[in-house]
Amino acid sequence: MKAVDTNVLIYAHREDSEWHAPAAVCLRQLAEGHDDWAIPWPCLHEFLAIVTHPRVYAPPTPTAQALDQVQAWLESPTLVVLTESRHHWDTIRSLMEHGRVVGPLVHDARVAAICIQHGVSEILTADRDFGRFPALKTVNPLVAT
Numbered sequence: 001m002k003a004v005d006t007n008v009l010i011y012a013h014r015e016d017s018e019w020h021a022p023a024a025v026c027l028r029q030l031a032e033g034h035d036d037w038a039i040p041w042p043c044l045h046e047f048l049a050i051v052t053h054p055r056v057y058a059p060p061t062p063t064a065q066a067l068d069q070v071q072a073w074l075e076s077p078t079l080v081v082l083t084e085s086r087h088h089w090d091t092i093r094s095l096m097e098h099g100r101v102v103g104p105l106v107h108d109a110r111v112a113a114i115c116i117q118h119g120v121s122e123i124l125t126a127d128r129d130f131g132r133f134p135a136l137k138t139v140n141p142l143v144a145t
Helices: 008-012 020-032 042-052 063-074 088-098 106-119 130-132
Strands: 002-006 037-040 079-082 122-124 138-139
Touching: 002 020, 008 020, 008 042, 008 063, 037 042, 037 063, 042 063, 042 079, 042 106, 063 079, 079 106, 079 138, 088 106, 088 130, 106 130
Parallel strands: 002 037, 002 122, 037 079, 122 138
Antiparallel strands: none
């Protein structure tokens, strides 16, 4: 199963992003496809926090529109929304120790741990920091391979 990171969600949503077209195509293919795909809850929360923030986007996405976007993704019949499991602490602790994770990278470790716990094979992201977690393959869907 593939999971989608926050940055791909943002680019797919924000038409003013230079990465909008490839991100939108990526999400449309996942949402309309037959295979299960995933979004970790922390990525949905972070999406909402970023697109509605007036210091990040001028103008920011109105809250109602951002919530509608999340609702649209949640309506995909193949979407699996991921959250921490009972083994989360052991997984994130190991990732933090082995990846020498500190500060803001703790969020990425949290997302990686959630994905690993649920058997996600790859995360679609433009964030190279996920390379710290070799148990999770990273794929940048925004660049041609």
